[in-house]
Amino acid sequence: xxVSLFITCYNDTLFPETGKSVVKVLExxxxxxxxxxxxxxxxxxxxxxxxxxxxxxxxxxFVDQFRGAExxxxxxxxxxxxxxxxxxxMAASLKDEKLRADVDALLPRVYEFSEFLTRGLGxxxxxxxxxxxxxxxxxxxxxxxxELGDGPLRLLKAVRGIDLVPLEGLExxxxxxxxxxxxxxxxxxxxLSEKTTAVLNTGAEACTACDNSCLMHIQGALHRxxxxxxxxxxxxxxxxxxxxxx
Amino acid sequence: xxxxxxxxxxxxxFPMAARTALADTQMRxxxxxATDVIQAKRARVVAEMPDWQQLREAGKQIRQHTxxxxxxxxxxxxxxxxxxxxxxxxxxxxEEARKIVTALVKASGSDEVIKIKxxxxxxxxxxxxxxxxxxxxxxxxLAELIIxxxxxxxxxxxxxxxxxxxxxxxxxxxxxxNLPELGETPQDLADAxxxxxxxxxxxxxxxxxxxxxxIAETGGVCIVESEGNGRMCLTxxxxxxxxxxIDKVVPRFQDLEVLLxxxxxxxxxxxxxxxxxxxxxxxxxxxxxxxxxxxMDNARTDILADKEGRQTLNCxxxxxxxxxxxxxxxxxxQAYGSVYAGPIGxxxxxxxxxxxxxxxxxxxxxxxxxxxxxxxxxINIPEVxxxxxxxxxxxxxxxxTGLFDFEAAAMTAMAMIxxxxxxFRAAQRLGRMAETPLVRKDGQxxxxxxxxxxxxxxxxxxxxxxxxxxxxxRDWWExxxxxxx
Numbered sequence: 001x002x003v004s005l006f007i008t009c010y011n012d013t014l015f016p017e018t019g020k021s022v023v024k025v026l027e028x029x030x031x032x033x034x035x036x037x038x039x040x041x042x043x044x045x046x047x048x049x050x051x052x053x054x055x056x057x058x059x060x061x062f063v064d065q066f067r068g069a070e071x072x073x074x075x076x077x078x079x080x081x082x083x084x085x086x087x088x089x090m091a092a093s094l095k096d097e098k099l100r101a102d103v104d105a106l107l108p109r110v111y112e113f114s115e116f117l118t119r120g121l122g123x124x125x126x127x128x129x130x131x132x133x134x135x136x137x138x139x140x141x142x143x144x145x146x147e148l149g150d151g152p153l154r155l156l157k158a159v160r161g162i163d164l165v166p167l168e169g170l171e172x173x174x175x176x177x178x179x180x181x182x183x184x185x186x187x188x189x190x191x192l193s194e195k196t197t198a199v200l201n202t203g204a205e206a207c208t209a210c211d212n213s214c215l216m217h218i219q220g221a222l223h224r225x226x227x228x229x230x231x232x233x234x235x236x237x238x239x240x241x242x243x244x245x246x
Numbered sequence: 247x248x249x250x251x252x253x254x255x256x257x258x259x260f261p262m263a264a265r266t267a268l269a270d271t272q273m274r275x276x277x278x279x280a281t282d283v284i285q286a287k288r289a290r291v292v293a294e295m296p297d298w299q300q301l302r303e304a305g306k307q308i309r310q311h312t313x314x315x316x317x318x319x320x321x322x323x324x325x326x327x328x329x330x331x332x333x334x335x336x337x338x339x340x341e342e343a344r345k346i347v348t349a350l351v352k353a354s355g356s357d358e359v360i361k362i363k364x365x366x367x368x369x370x371x372x373x374x375x376x377x378x379x380x381x382x383x384x385x386x387x388l389a390e391l392i393i394x395x396x397x398x399x400x401x402x403x404x405x406x407x408x409x410x411x412x413x414x415x416x417x418x419x420x421x422x423x424n425l426p427e428l429g430e431t432p433q434d435l436a437d438a439x440x441x442x443x444x445x446x447x448x449x450x451x452x453x454x455x456x457x458x459x460x461i462a463e464t465g466g467v468c469i470v471e472s473e474g475n476g477r478m479c480l481t482x483x484x485x486x487x488x489x490x491x492i493d494k495v496v497p498r499f500q501d502l503e504v505l506l507x508x509x510x511x512x513x514x515x516x517x518x519x520x521x522x523x524x525x526x527x528x529x530x531x532x533x534x535x536x537x538x539x540x541x542m543d544n545a546r547t548d549i550l551a552d553k554e555g556r557q558t559l560n561c562x563x564x565x566x567x568x569x570x571x572x573x574x575x576x577x578x579x580q581a582y583g584s585v586y587a588g589p590i591g592x593x594x595x596x597x598x599x600x601x602x603x604x605x606x607x608x609x610x611x612x613x614x615x616x617x618x619x620x621x622x623x624x625i626n627i628p629e630v631x632x633x634x635x636x637x638x639x640x641x642x643x644x645x646x647t648g649l650f651d652f653e654a655a656a657m658t659a660m661a662m663i664x665x666x667x668x669x670f671r672a673a674q675r676l677g678r679m680a681e682t683p684l685v686r687k688d689g690q691x692x693x694x695x696x697x698x699x700x701x702x703x704x705x706x707x708x709x710x711x712x713x714x715x716x717x718x719x720r721d722w723w724e725x726x727x728x729x730x731x
């Protein structure tokens with residue numbers, strides 16, 4: 001299959017390894033991958049903070065970039081949730097019938113990365129090897145908006161060499177919430193502290209998720225506390241092979 | 247906070263109030279424990295229902311339909327309630343409602359009232375108004391009694407004293423009921439409250455209640471509760487005054503079949519409330535002989551007029567969203583500066599109190615969606631939060647002062663950047679340059695930022711930020727293409 005990648009502004013700028021890993025996994029599975037260069041951002045930060053007017057042009061931009069795609073794969077559950085939950089409404093509020101129709105036609109072909117593997121391709125074992133102790137945090141948007149269920153966990157269980165340990169309160173928000181972490185820094189920190197305590201209690205070397213925004217938040221505290229525990233996007237674990245030294 | 251009424255007009259903004267709340271470790275422990283217990287019970291009894299999702303959908307449909315025809319059902323309620331011997335009053339706002347209730351109590355000839363737990367009366371600060379008119383109100387719900395005697399404020403819609411533990415409650419009872427020898431078992435505390443209240447039930451001849459539902463088809467009023475104190479207030483007085491928001495109406499008696507399955511399971515994890523009271527008008531020789539209903543608007547028609555905010559009125563006040571909310575669980579209810587706390591409070595309060603009195607509440611959420619997941623009538627709280635945020639932003643960026651709004655300027659600049667790939671790339675490069683002075687290498691040679699200026703400093707209070715990688719994904723992709731691998 002010809003897969004179009006939407007790597008998201010956040011991953012592109014701060015977590016390029018995630019995008020590279022997505023490419024590696026999809027190519028290993030025999031798919032061809034393309035990256036439309038004109039892509040920028042899904043508009044989530046603007047929209048969720050109340051700047052809906054500013055987010056509007058990004059809907060059109062996304063449609064223009066991916067109109068002809070067979071499948072669009074996005075390694076960020078919150079960005080996909082943004083599109084699925086809000087793009088149709090945004091297009092409708094612009095009273096742009098053509099855009100509305102384009103959005104409706106495109107969205108069924110947009111997948112979060114783990115969702116593409118489990119639901120789009122019907123795969124659980126993607127031939128990965130990752131000999132480390134790992135715990136999984138269920139990001140809120142993937143869990144509740146996209147209803148990913150245990151898809152990511154099934155993918156992880158099929159990884160060779162992995163020691164997957166359960167995270168207590170895995171469905172609890174880590175407290176990031178975009179600008180929430182800035183506007184309500186203290187409450188966000190209190191929520192984060194519960195999450196990092198749970199991660200440390202597992203004894204895992206790394207915490208994984210389907211969203212780098214949660215992971216950046218969790219990683220920020222794990223590093224500040226000098227715990228030595230890392231965070232790693234699910235795609236990077238699935239990209240692992242016998243040569244992986246990480 | 248004790249003694250000072252929770253009022254969004256005067257309350258500190260949420261982040262400030264949250265800071266105070268976070269420092270109260272005993273309160274946080276109590277809230278955590280109570281919400282854990284209720285959530286576990288709720289999950290258990292919800293799992294028993296194979297048709298729970300269909301019930302939620304039915305609940306949503308009933309509420310949505312009611313709101314779409316609210317004028318019709320309110321008039322139908324008035325007609326049927328009047329026919330049964332009730333007297334219906336209409337109150338435009340809180341002040342009018344307070345005046346009507348105060349006058350009705352005075353007309354009943356009593357300078358004391360017994361009260362059933364009612365968030366509506368909390369919303370309009372009725373007890374203060376009654377007190378000012380020389381009327382003393384006794385709360386008879388156990389939790390409300392604790393709040394009243396402790397000169398405290400409610401922190402939860404269903405369990406107003408959830409932030410207090412048993413020792414704290416015992417201390418309040420010892421002091422206020424003059425019971426120095428009071429034991430500390432739940433039984434001891436319940437007995438003390440029972441003795442204290444029974445005398446009031448039997449003596450005071452005027453009762454004030456709220457309502458869970460108003461039934462348009464019959465003109466009946468419904469209250470659900472766990473203690474029986476409510477039923478005492480409904481049956482023992484000679485005069486009963488009920489005050490309800492106009493959003494409390496349901497079309498048919500049969501609708502209770504759905505709502506009375508959803509409400510107790512969501513609220514306290516009970517399969518059914520121990521006491522479900524429905525009273526319709528008056529009957530000679532049985533219960534109160536004078537019955538008034540005050541139907542209060544207090545901004546509800548404004549909410550109704552807002553197509554996107556309207557679903558807020560579907561709320562049946564179960565409090566499940568509060569128990570599930572990770573923000574509420576950290577701060578408790580009083581940080582919200584309003585009697586409606588938690589996720590529902592974050593959307594209801596700003597709409598009830600005009601947006602400019604509650605600027606920070608729509609932002610008091612990480613949009614994790616746990617509230618929407620548990621809402622028995624499927625109110626999409628995150629969606630309404632975002633809608634209200636947009637309203638706040640529109641207010642803040644309007645006019646000349648809007649030009650000096652730092653956040654708005656940053657957001658506009660970001661939006662400009664995302665409109666072009668060229669500008670986005672330039673910004674990525676600029677970001678790497680700008681962060682350079684802040685980056686410090688750790689033992690492994692990885693760069694981290696531990697201090698950020700201004701607004702962004704909230705992030706680095708407890709978190710580090712890894713430096714930006716040298717190469718973006720798109721640069722890698724291009725390089726890879728050139729190398730042909």
